[in-house]
Amino acid sequence: MSEIPVDLKYIETHQWVRVSDDGTATVGITDFAQEQLGDVVYIGVPDVGVTVNGGEEAGVAESVKSASDVFSPVTGEVIAVNERLEDEPEIVNEDPYGDGWMFRVRLADAGELDGLMDAAAYGEHVAAEE
Numbered sequence: 632m633s634e635i636p637v638d639l640k641y642i643e644t645h646q647w648v649r650v651s652d653d654g655t656a657t658v659g660i661t662d663f664a665q666e667q668l669g670d671v672v673y674i675g676v677p678d679v680g681v682t683v684n685g686g687e688e689a690g691v692a693e694s695v696k697s698a699s700d701v702f703s704p705v706t707g708e709v710i711a712v713n714e715r716l717e718d719e720p721e722i723v724n725e726d727p728y729g730d731g732w733m734f735r736v737r738l739a740d741a742g743e744l745d746g747l748m749d750a751a752a753y754g755e756h757v758a759a760e761e
Contacts, residue, residue, distance in 0.1 A: 633663035641753035707736030
């Protein structure tokens with residue numbers, strides 16, 4: 632089974648979000664998602680300064696076998712992107728919850744997190760897809 636950290640929130644399209652004490656949120660794809668994709672060869676992220684909307688497309692992950700839209704779990708202004716992914720997209724395969732993060736946002740509404748899945752619910756969702 633895929634790794635599912637308990638300190639994160641998840642959405643059905645296999646993205647995770649980690650909220651920091653300063654009200655910023657880091658977004659990436661889950662271990663399950665990177666396993667399904669296979670060897671990641673390209674990651675497209677939103678531009679710094681744009682607003683992403685929860686549940687809407689915010690980027691793309693391409694592998695040797697497929698491409699997948701990346702959705703933002705939360706709404707907010709993009710304040711940082713993981714520039715390492717431009718030259719090293721394989722980091723997503725190696726460390727999806729750490730160095731493989733994709734972008735950070737300043738949350739527009741922290742209450743939006745209440746509608747996301749916790750690790751247990753996401754685990755059930757993954758099990759239903761396997």
